[in-house]
Amino acid sequence: MSDNTHGGPADAGPIDVLVVGLGFGSAFAPIYQAHPAVGRVGLVDSNAERLAAVGADLSIADLFTDLDAALAEPGWDAVHLLTPVALHAEQVQQILASGRHCASAVPMATSLDDLDRLIAAQQRSGKNYMMMETARYSREFFHARRLLRDGTLGRLSYFRGEHLQNLDGFPPYWLGFPPMHYVTHALSPALALSRSRVESVRCLGSSRLTPDHIGVAGDGFGTEAGLFRLRSVDPDIGDDLVANITLSFFQLGRSYMEGFSVYGTEGALEWPQLEGGPMKEFRAGAVPAGGRGRAIEDGDIRPAGEPDLLPIELRRFADGGHGGSHPHLVHEFVSSIVQGRSPRVDARVAATWTAPGICAHTSALQGGQEIAVPDYDADLATVADDADPAGGGGR
Numbered sequence: 480m481s482d483n484t485h486g487g488p489a490d491a492g493p494i495d496v497l498v499v500g501l502g503f504g505s506a507f508a509p510i511y512q513a514h515p516a517v518g519r520v521g522l523v524d525s526n527a528e529r530l531a532a533v534g535a536d537l538s539i540a541d542l543f544t545d546l547d548a549a550l551a552e553p554g555w556d557a558v559h560l561l562t563p564v565a566l567h568a569e570q571v572q573q574i575l576a577s578g579r580h581c582a583s584a585v586p587m588a589t590s591l592d593d594l595d596r597l598i599a600a601q602q603r604s605g606k607n608y609m610m611m612e613t614a615r616y617s618r619e620f621f622h623a624r625r626l627l628r629d630g631t632l633g634r635l636s637y638f639r640g641e642h643l644q645n646l647d648g649f650p651p652y653w654l655g656f657p658p659m660h661y662v663t664h665a666l667s668p669a670l671a672l673s674r675s676r677v678e679s680v681r682c683l684g685s686s687r688l689t690p691d692h693i694g695v696a697g698d699g700f701g702t703e704a705g706l707f708r709l710r711s712v713d714p715d716i717g718d719d720l721v722a723n724i725t726l727s728f729f730q731l732g733r734s735y736m737e738g739f740s741v742y743g744t745e746g747a748l749e750w751p752q753l754e755g756g757p758m759k760e761f762r763a764g765a766v767p768a769g770g771r772g773r774a775i776e777d778g779d780i781r782p783a784g785e786p787d788l789l790p791i792e793l794r795r796f797a798d799g800g801h802g803g804s805h806p807h808l809v810h811e812f813v814s815s816i817v818q819g820r821s822p823r824v825d826a827r828v829a830a831t832w833t834a835p836g837i838c839a840h841t842s843a844l845q846g847g848q849e850i851a852v853p854d855y856d857a858d859l860a861t862v863a864d865d866a867d868p869a870g871g872g873g874r
């Protein structure tokens with residue numbers, strides 16, 4: 480298909496997609512294969528053995544061990560990048576400069592300078608950039624959004640988020656990785672629901688890394704705990720909101736947890752203590768006659784998600800990992816190209832969600848000093864909305 484800018488819908492025709500990095504990427508390639516607007520799917524991985532195995536498994540013939548070689552071939556319209564974090568900033572710029580739309584795994588980058596470079600690269604290219612934040616498209620997020628929209632939560636009052644994951648035994652490039660540089664899964668649901676950016680953050684590091692955990696990123700902490708001051712574009716949504724976020728990658732004897740809790744004046748939704756368990760939903764009533772404190776009803780909830788937002792061909796993927804988010808991410812990236820519009824989580828929104836973690840780590844290294852977070856002038860008003868299910872232009 481021909482070049483596409485944000486000027487309007489792209490010419491009709493299938494979109495050819497390269498999936499780069501076949502660890503996490505092997506979960507996405509079959510979703511692109513099934514998408515009705517996607518034509519060819521090609522695979523790129525520097526590990527030739529892994530590339531051949533995934534190619535054979537998915538019957539894909541377009542295989543490349545080198546991103547340069549893949550981009551030198553004419554005809555690919557879009558690239559989904561899922562390589563190690565340290566490569567994202569350079570490879571995204573390379574992909575955009577080659578005239579391809581680019582989706583990138585989180586995080587967008589790990590320095591404020593690189594966030595600025597990527598925003599500039601996207602603008603120069605006129606191509607779409609999307610950060611593939613799974614939490615924003617999870618069934619739990621969709622449920623929280625429903626509770627906010629139907630008034631169950633009332634006005635928003637507070638957020639919590641946790642991402643606790645032991646990275647011992649992961650590829651060695653993770654050693655020393657500052658936990659807050661991976662803040663987006665725990666923080667972005669709060670920012671999307673409240674249509675906020677982070678104004679400032681105070682963060683403390685906990686548990687100095689032992690010598691065997693220090694890596695390329697240097698000395699740091701196993702756990703980082705931050706208080707993020709939010710600023711919403713919608714004055715009716717809540718006042719002076721705070722998100723209380725904990726990230727831990729090393730030296731914490733606790734099972735995996737990656738989620739968010741949202742609290743409002745009339746109700747709340749809490750992430751389970753153990754992954755896979757039911758969420759807890761709370762609804763506040765009146766203060767009973769002669770009693771103290773409002774009566775609160777609680778119940779278990781297992782959110783069903785929003786498979787109806789997906790083309791029929793993708794609905795079978797909605798039971799998958801990360802809250803069933805993968806087909807929604809693919810559909811939003813592809814739809815944004817077909818419709819000639821910015822994706823919801825475009826470069827400015829991605830920077831708005833990533834920079835707070837970079838600033839939080841800086842705060843932790845400075846003993847908890849308050850750090851101002853840059854304003855990326857993102858479209859926060861529509862970031863929690865979805866395109867209409869028929870694939871039209873509606874928001």
Ligand SMILES: NC(=O)c1ccc[n+]([C@@H]2O[C@H](COP(=O)([O-])OP(=O)(O)OC[C@H]3O[C@@H](n4cnc5c(N)ncnc54)[C@H](O)[C@@H]3O)[C@@H](O)[C@H]2O)c1
Nearest residue numbers: 500501502503523524525526561562563564584585613650
């Ligand atoms: N929920 C989520 O959003 C989520 C979950 C898991 C991973 N991720 C992200 O996905 C990305 C990949 O994570 P992973 O766990 O699969 O990593 P991984 O290290 O297991 O796999 C990376 C793959 O990329 C390949 N690769 C490395 N350098 C390359 C290069 N220059 N060109 C082509 N291929 C190259 C490697 O051979 C490997 O197969 C990371 O950015 C990670 O943060 C996001």
